[in-house]
Amino acid sequence: AQERYASIRNKPAETLCGHHIGLHMNAGLMADLPSLESSGAEGVGLFRTELQFLIRNHMPKRAELSELYSRVMDAAMGKRVVFRTLDIGSDKVLPYMKAVDEPNPALGWRAVRIGLDKPGVMRMQLQALVRAAAGRPLSVMFPFIAQREEYFAARDEMDKALERERILGHPLPESLEVGAMLETPSLAYASDSFYEAVDFLSIGGNDLKQFFFAADRENELVRKRYDTLNVSFLGFIEHIVDRCAATNTPLSFCGEDAGRPVEAACFAAIGLNSLSMRPASIGPVKSILRRTNLIELRNVIDKARDEGAQSVRPAVMDYLRGKL
Numbered sequence: 001a002q003e004r005y006a007s008i009r010n011k012p013a014e015t016l017c018g019h020h021i022g023l024h025m026n027a028g029l030m031a032d033l034p035s036l037e038s039s040g041a042e043g044v045g046l047f048r049t050e051l052q053f054l055i056r057n058h059m060p061k062r063a064e065l066s067e068l069y070s071r072v073m074d075a076a077m078g079k080r081v082v083f084r085t086l087d088i089g090s091d092k093v094l095p096y097m098k099a100v101d102e103p104n105p106a107l108g109w110r111a112v113r114i115g116l117d118k119p120g121v122m123r124m125q126l127q128a129l130v131r132a133a134a135g136r137p138l139s140v141m142f143p144f145i146a147q148r149e150e151y152f153a154a155r156d157e158m159d160k161a162l163e164r165e166r167i168l169g170h171p172l173p174e175s176l177e178v179g180a181m182l183e184t185p186s187l188a189y190a191s192d193s194f195y196e197a198v199d200f201l202s203i204g205g206n207d208l209k210q211f212f213f214a215a216d217r218e219n220e221l222v223r224k225r226y227d228t229l230n231v232s233f234l235g236f237i238e239h240i241v242d243r244c245a246a247t248n249t250p251l252s253f254c255g256e257d258a259g260r261p262v263e264a265a266c267f268a269a270i271g272l273n274s275l276s277m278r279p280a281s282i283g284p285v286k287s288i289l290r291r292t293n294l295i296e297l298r299n300v301i302d303k304a305r306d307e308g309a310q311s312v313r314p315a316v317m318d319y320l321r322g323k324l
């Protein structure tokens with residue numbers, strides 16, 4: 001399938017109306033990095049660092065991690081890599097960490113909540129990232145930020161990691177950007193001060209959709225019931241896009257839906273200009289974007305909404321027919 005899109009691999013993801021959409025890839029292992037070149041992705045929009053923790057039977061050491069992160073940056077050859085800090089808990093349990101018994105793990109002690117309550121591992125990881133990025137730009141994002149203070153507390157840990165490196169006399173990253181994942185509806189309504197403080201936001205659509213519709217992303221009985229192109233969810237994404245536009249906050253979308261051509265085109269039509277997806281989706285998404293006029297598509301979406309549709313999908317499919 002990758003070959004089918006080879007002819008557009010080095011062409012920009014530019015729409016018929018002249019909008020450029022940044023297409024980035026999701027990764028988690030060293031083995032994913034060659035896809036950066038073969039897919040034509042602009043960078044790694046989401047590097048899931050927990051995969052490295054999940055494939056071992058012991059807690060990795062800081063030196064191992066910093067060596068690994070450094071190799072990831074080497075392999076990216078100057079392209080941006082957004083490292084997401086450890087996102088465990090819920091469905092991702094580390095075999096060597098004591099599991100807590102929770103009635104609702106998806107709503108439980110997970111991701112940055114663990115990182116802030118028991119900061120040992122997060123500190124070690126941040127230190128490893130800072131060390132790996134010596135002399136190079138560093139991008140870090142924290143998963144599952146549900147309220148402003150969690151971002152500020154996590155960012156504080158980042159600052160402390162930098163300060164420790166400075167005191168040790170080690171070279172620091174050339175630049176640093178610290179973002180948050182928007183995966184809970186609460187963050188869509190956080191104060192402007194939050195939107196102004198974050199260096200960037202990335203919508204974790206898998207979790208965001210699960211919490212928006214109160215439908216378990218892992219549960220086949222309910223997962224497919226709610227369409228991503230349901231007017232409620234699309235309007236919600238649009239609200240986030242508008243808030244970011246108002247505060248000049250860079251925004252990206254990195255859930256599975258970003259890699260689905262129809263969804264990706266609709267996201268672009270409502271103003272998202274950066275998407276991160278599995279490498280194999282870059283070609284198909286780029287292909288449809290290059291053949292779509294976002295202004296026309298936006299009108300199709302608005303018309304379906306005005307007419308009271310539950311989902312804009314039928315109208316959009318009708319419009320895109322022939323381009324897919």
Ligand code: PEP
Binds near residue numbers: 087206207208
């Ligand atoms: C998401 O929730 O959309 C996301 C990108 O993170 P993960 O799938 O790893 O939870």
Ligand code: MG
Binds near residue numbers: 143183204206207
């Ligand atoms: Mg998530």
